[in-house]
Amino acid sequence: MSEAIGWWGVPLAVFGGAVRVSTPFLFVSLGECITERSGRINLGLEGTLVMGAMSGYAVSYTTGSPWLGVIAAGAVGVLMGLAHGLICSLDRVNDIAVGIALMLFGIGLAFYLGKPFIQPAAPQLPSIDFGWWSDIPQVRAALKINALFLVGVALAPFLLWTFKNTRWGLILRTVGENAEAARALGYAIIPTRVIATCVGGFLGGIGGSFLSLYYPGSWNERLSSGQGITAVALVIFARWNPMLCFYASLLFGGAGALGPSLQSVGVTQGYYLFNAAPYVLTLLIMILTCSPKRTLIGAPGELSITR
Amino acid sequence: MGSDFTLNRRRLLQGAAAGATVAALAGLPTARRAYAADFTVGFIYVGPHDDFGYNQAHAQGAAAVKKMAGVKVLEEENVPEDVAVEKSMESMIQQDGAKLLFPTSFGYFDPHILKIAPKYADVRFEHAAGLWTDKLPKNIGSYFGYIFEAQFINGIVAGHTSKSGKLGFVAAKPIPQVLQNINAFTLGAKLVNPKATTQVIFTGDWSMPVKEAEACNSMIDQGVDTVTMHVDSPKVVTQTAEKRGAMTCGYHCSQAALAPAGYLTGAEWNWTDLYPKFVTMAMKGEMIPNFYRGGFKEGLIKQSPYGAKVGDAAKKQADEVKAALSAGTYLIFKGPLKDNKGKEVIAAGASLSQSNESDVQLESMHFLVEGVLGDLPG
Numbered sequence: 001m002s003e004a005i006g007w008w009g010v011p012l013a014v015f016g017g018a019v020r021v022s023t024p025f026l027f028v029s030l031g032e033c034i035t036e037r038s039g040r041i042n043l044g045l046e047g048t049l050v051m052g053a054m055s056g057y058a059v060s061y062t063t064g065s066p067w068l069g070v071i072a073a074g075a076v077g078v079l080m081g082l083a084h085g086l087i088c089s090l091d092r093v094n095d096i097a098v099g100i101a102l103m104l105f106g107i108g109l110a111f112y113l114g115k116p117f118i119q120p121a122a123p124q125l126p127s128i129d130f131g132w133w134s135d136i137p138q139v140r141a142a143l144k145i146n147a148l149f150l151v152g153v154a155l156a157p158f159l160l161w162t163f164k165n166t167r168w169g170l171i172l173r174t175v176g177e178n179a180e181a182a183r184a185l186g187y188a189i190i191p192t193r194v195i196a197t198c199v200g201g202f203l204g205g206i207g208g209s210f211l212s213l214y215y216p217g218s219w220n221e222r223l224s225s226g227q228g229i230t231a232v233a234l235v236i237f238a239r240w241n242p243m244l245c246f247y248a249s250l251l252f253g254g255a256g257a258l259g260p261s262l263q264s265v266g267v268t269q270g271y272y273l274f275n276a277a278p279y280v281l282t283l284l285i286m287i288l289t290c291s292p293k294r295t296l297i298g299a300p301g302e303l304s305i306t307r
Numbered sequence: 308m309g310s311d312f313t314l315n316r317r318r319l320l321q322g323a324a325a326g327a328t329v330a331a332l333a334g335l336p337t338a339r340r341a342y343a344a345d346f347t348v349g350f351i352y353v354g355p356h357d358d359f360g361y362n363q364a365h366a367q368g369a370a371a372v373k374k375m376a377g378v379k380v381l382e383e384e385n386v387p388e389d390v391a392v393e394k395s396m397e398s399m400i401q402q403d404g405a406k407l408l409f410p411t412s413f414g415y416f417d418p419h420i421l422k423i424a425p426k427y428a429d430v431r432f433e434h435a436a437g438l439w440t441d442k443l444p445k446n447i448g449s450y451f452g453y454i455f456e457a458q459f460i461n462g463i464v465a466g467h468t469s470k471s472g473k474l475g476f477v478a479a480k481p482i483p484q485v486l487q488n489i490n491a492f493t494l495g496a497k498l499v500n501p502k503a504t505t506q507v508i509f510t511g512d513w514s515m516p517v518k519e520a521e522a523c524n525s526m527i528d529q530g531v532d533t534v535t536m537h538v539d540s541p542k543v544v545t546q547t548a549e550k551r552g553a554m555t556c557g558y559h560c561s562q563a564a565l566a567p568a569g570y571l572t573g574a575e576w577n578w579t580d581l582y583p584k585f586v587t588m589a590m591k592g593e594m595i596p597n598f599y600r601g602g603f604k605e606g607l608i609k610q611s612p613y614g615a616k617v618g619d620a621a622k623k624q625a626d627e628v629k630a631a632l633s634a635g636t637y638l639i640f641k642g643p644l645k646d647n648k649g650k651e652v653i654a655a656g657a658s659l660s661q662s663n664e665s666d667v668q669l670e671s672m673h674f675l676v677e678g679v680l681g682d683l684p685g
Contacts, residue, residue: 006529013525020524021517111385118357121546121565138528141551216520216543217550221355221385223516260522263508264529268682275511275518 009138010261016142017257018250019149020215024049024207024224025249026152028231030159031203033242035081036235037163038196039176039302040088043099045204046228047106048080052208054114057219061122069122070148070209077205078198080106085194095304103228117219125214146214148206155203156246163242172196176300204228230278237282239298252278345379346406346590348372349399351392352384353412353539354514360540360559361513365411365435367560368578372586381405388414396423400430407431407589409582413482420447431589436484438670439597450581450599451484452607453661453669454558455491456632457574458535459639460610460625461556462495464571465503465533467621468554472500475526476507477519477536477544481683483672485537488574490676491639492535492556497678499624506531507681513539523547533571545570554616561611572625573611580606602661603633632661646674647681 028045035042052073060069084102088095128150131143163169174182175192182189211227212219230252238244259274290296348369356366362384373380381403386395392415399405408430410420416437424432424444437449465474474496478485489507496503506529508522515538523534523544535556536544542565548555549566557563557573588595601607610629613622631637638660642653652674659665675681 009525009528013521013528016524017521021521115355115357118355119359141524141528216516217546218516218542220358220514220516220540220542222514225515225517256517257521257525260508260510260518261525261528263522263681264506264525266680269684271509272511272684 007265009265010258012138012142013257013261013264014254017261018254019142019145020253021256022249022253023146023149023152023210023215024227025231025234025252026149026156026246027203027207027210028228029234029238029245029249030152030155030242031077031200031207032232032235033159033200033238033240033245034172034203035197035200036240036303037176037300038172038193039179039300040085040095040193040197041099041232041303042081042084042102042197042200043096043229043232044080044084044102044106045099045200045232046224046226047103047110048077048201048204049106049208049211049228049231050110050224051076051080051106052205053212053223054110054117054208054219055205056209057122057212058114058117060124060213061117061120064123066123066125066213069213070125070206073205073209074202075205077201077203077208079201080205081198081201082194084201085197088197089190089194111221114219114221118221121218122213124217125210127214146210148210148214152249153246156242159242173300176302179302207231233282236296236299237285239296240300241298251281255281346377346586347379347381347399347404348586348589349381349396349403349405349408350383351386351395351399351408351410351412351415352382353388353414354385356382356384358540359542359545359562359565360538362411362539364560364576365409365578368576368582369409371579372582375583375586377590378586379403386410386412388412388419390419392419393423396420396432400427405430407433407586409433409435411435413437413484416449431595433585433595438667445597448595448597448599450585450607452576452605453600453602454574454576454608455487456602456639456661457608457610458488458556458558459491459495459632460629461535461572461574462492462497463499463625463628464495464613464617464621465492465535465554465556466496466499467618467624468571468616469496469500469503469533471530471532472496472503473529473531474503474505475523475531475534476505476679477522477526477534477538478507478509479513479515479538480511481509483670486672486675486683487669488537488558489679489681490672490674493676493678494639495628499621503678505679505681507675507679509681510538516540516543519543520547523553524551527551527553557611563611563614567615569616570611570614571617572613575609575611577607577609598663598666600661600663600666603629604635604661635661640669645677647677647679649677650674652676 055076056069056073059072060066087098127144127146131140171187234248238248255278259271350369352362354362383395386392416434420432424447433448436451439449476489493505510518533554534548541558545555545562545565549569554569556571560575563570638658641658643655644653646652
């Protein structure tokens with residue numbers, strides 16, 4: 001077995017935790033970033049996450065291939081996104097209310113359909129070993145990185161570039177910023193938003209499959225402790241910028257690992273406070289950066305919360 | 308205006324008559340079904356009934372009750388420890404005519420069962436782990452097993468098998484029942500290896516999959532090679548330890564299937580014996596004792612079969628102690644005993660026996676014994 005590494009364990013656990021815990025945050029927040037840039041808020045991503053976790057696990061178990069599970073989770077996410085996108089396209093339908101409804105629906109449906117999959121163990125996603133150069137088993141364990149995380153890491157700058165430099169990104173931003181202007185330019189508003197919500201759902205579903213297929217790596221009904229909702233809030237925290245979403249996800253992941261790792265080196269007082277660290281941080285940044293004189297920097301103009 | 312009124316009144320009467328007929332037709336059979344010969348027993352769980360943990364242990368007990376003749380079993384899962392459990396209990400009583408309820412989660416007791424029980428004097432409420440006292444209603448009962456005896460056996464096995472002598476404990480909340488387990492596990496390990504330590508990490512709640520996995524990982528990073536836990540579902544901790552090549556002692560029910568390489572043994576509930584006994588007593592109209600406790604001796608708990616890594620010396624010592632516990636001649640918490648701050652918590656000559664006399668002290672335990680690395684809040 002391994003030797004103790006003492007206080008070095010804390011930064012290592014925070015780093016390892018940031019990598020392990022952040023992936024669902026990363027996928028859901030990137031997905032929501034796309035959706036919100038089109039001018040809609042999809043709060044249903046929590047339901048999508050849970051549905052994705054359940055269906056990914058179920059498909060991995062029945063087919064024996066975890067990657068098929070990931071694809072299935074994404075597909076379920078697209079369906080959930082499609083439902084949100086289409087319902088919100090009706091006149092005078094509030095996207096936040098639909099989102100909450102879909103969140104409850106997704107969670108309930110996942111619990112109902114997921115019953116038979118709580119017991120069996122499904123094949124898990126493999127991890128890539130980046131710690132081969134180190135003799136310290138703890139470092140090797142922390143550097144076992146899942147491929148989905150790497151996909152997320154690549155996706156964030158790619159999205160930023162897409163938003164800024166491509167025709168698609170421009171259409172998406174115009175629709176989200178000012179629907180009248182987009183209509184004047186001849187862009188289809190509703191299809192753009194529906195597609196954006198579907199893509200958001202796709203990423204949300206994949207985020208869910210990471211929970212059940214890699215870390216913590218099993219399906220049960222309390223798998224998601226609100227990661228989906230937290231990730232939606234992360235998008236606002238990250239000012240609708242995909243790269244900032246990436247950093248914020250890492251921050252939340254690392255902060256989540258802080259409590260347990262401090263206890264393991266003997267800092268045992270106030271672990272409830274350490275566990276609450278990410279939320280305190282969110283509140284602080286929100287308070288420090290908001291101003292009554294203007295809307296949030298970077299907020300798409302068509303969002304129902306800014307309109 | 309006048310004719311409208313007549314029409315409305317006539318419609319109203321017709322509607323009411325039709326409604327009453329439907330209600331009568333629908334109501335009769337349900338009423339008959341609910342109060343027929345079947346004795347109705349309700350089980351309420353805080354999580355899924357097949358969670359490889361606390362709820363599964365209770366559900367196995369419920370399954371044993373289901374096999375009894377003349378008994379109808381109701382089960383509801385995922386009921387949070389708030390007003391929701393009051394609604395579940397009342398609907399089981401009012402709609403299904405339940406006469407005996409097993410709301411199993413710790414947090415259901417106070418205030419929820421205490422609030423509902425006085426309203427239904429003819430219904431029996433049996434709660435796991437609640438502390439019944441004379442002042443509480445007579446239709447509430449509390450039962451629990453001295454599962455720390457089995458955690459003590461876990462500790463003995465872990466003490467033999469661990470190479471580093473560093474053990475880990477993933478705990479939910481610092482309540483007495485959890486502290487008993489942490490302490491007994493540590494004392495068992497120290498019986499074998501006086502230098503053994505138990506690192507404890509509190510996650511803060513009964514089911515926090517991500518935190519539990521993180522806790523397990525960071526302890527293994529600190530050199531811990533054997534972990535056990537007291538959380539609702541030991542699945543995540545067991546699987547994480549197995550992935551990292553560490554050993555596990557299980558809890559609640561057997562997790563051997565999840566960790567074929569590293570599972571040593573486990574502390575399990577044996578509700579499958581107790582629940583049919585309680586139901587039989589209730590059906591005969593006998594009074595179930597309001598305060599019911601027991602360990603190996605009374606058959607309320609059991610030990611998982613030993614895993615592949617457990618050596619003969621470990622098996623021998625564990626079996627000997629288990630035999631003594633079953634005979635009721637072995638004390639786990641005996642003085643002189645110091646806590647991990649050096650303060651004496653049990654004086655020389657004194658002890659907390661596994662019997663009803665010591666229960667109040669046992670179930671208000673608020674210390675961590677010497678050898679536990681960790682602190683209690685407050």
